[in-house]
Amino acid sequence: MTILLYHPMCPHSRFIRLALSEYGIEADLVEEKVQERRPDFLALNPAGATPVLLDEPDIVVSGAGPAAEYLHEVYAASGSVRLMPDNPVERAEVRRLMDWFNTKFFAEVSTWLVHEKITRRFLGPHEGGGGPDMDAVRAARANIRSHLNYIGWLAAKRNWLAGDEMSYADLAAAAHLSCADYLGDVPWAENENAKNWYVRVKSRPSFRGLLGDRVLGMNPAPVYADLDF
Amino acid sequence: MTILLYHPMCPHSRFIRLALSEYGIEADLVEEKVQERRPDFLALNPAGATPVLLDEPDIVVSGAGPAAEYLHEVYAASGSVRLMPDNPVERAEVRRLMDWFNTKFFAEVSTWLVHEKITRRFLGPHEGGGGPDMDAVRAARANIRSHLNYIGWLAAKRNWLAGDEMSYADLAAAAHLSCADYLGDVPWAENENAKNWYVRVKSRPSFRGLLGDRVLGMNPAPVYADLDF
Known part of the structure; x- marks a missing residue:
């Protein structure tokens, strides 16, 4: 039994959900x-963050990067799907590029x-809850433009973001973008190459979940689940 | 010829310098x-950050995590030093733990x-230069305590931070701590286990560099280069 401790709007969890699905690994x-x-969760991952992957027997893998590497090392050898190339x-x-999205894009866009x-809607007034700080939202919306242009630039010169084959780079990028897309904060009209690349990733069966x-009480933006936006 | 583009006070660069030295790789x-x-540097690494590893022929590896994995995959197989275990x-x-220090410790302590x-001493007044914001410094000094206790806790139950053998986890942790130590901001007296572990890493020949x-115009704290502090 494989279990993923996740949050629906955690982009790092989304990245590992995509990887699990691409590899065809059944996970709860x-x-x-x-x-x-x-406390039980902090004992598994003292960093207190999702995702945490639980695998048999008694294996705990915390964090998006380590979980992606673990899945590749343990499951890819026996399957036909490879999300990491063989060449060092x-x-x-x-x-x-995984780090670019999981660290840089996260710090500049998705975490804000x-x-x-979302998070602040579920926090009490003494925990930092309340309406969104629109200065932070505006900064994230400004930052996302350069990331979208970088994705478009990569997509124009390569078949997939990191090279000829689809890889963890595409899944990490799409996972982070999908959270911003749920909130209606991706200016798709600004970069046709980035949009066309995203349509290809979003159309994969692994993306359906x-x-x-x-999110309770918050519908996604109209484009979110539309494959022809 | 192997070249490392680095900065002396960049903890991520220090991590890769330690790795190069442990593997016995001669690098400029x-x-x-x-x-x-x-512009030439941004063309190598659009993230605009050190370290960037240049290896023959025409190989560019950007970022601490990717550089560490690359060195392990390309050089460890032919040598006796292994900084990553074989078991997934x-x-x-x-x-x-590499991510813990390169991302979490960095965001909570070393970047501040x-x-x-340091960085602000070398920036102009319109670039954010000037004296340190002591609120930020105090926050980093408060945050480092929990990291030091976590290191002490790991060091008490394991031979090295990630297990029986010294690994990238130890080098990443020591690299980030060494920057704080230069500045005199590690409260060593608070955790004997953490201090004893650091003495072991600091005493290695790889640490001498x-x-x-x-740093120009700023001497290190007295304990910095002292192996018996």
């Missing part, structure tokens, strides 16, 4: 409300949008 | 002033100390 998704800081230099490029627009996610 | 260290945003579950633990106390680093 168990929602973790990280803000509650459950090509792997370095996939890892650079998700925290301000993400497109069905809903 | 070339200082990069990232705040100048040289043990590797996941090394990667979790280095930016406020770091202990010789100096």
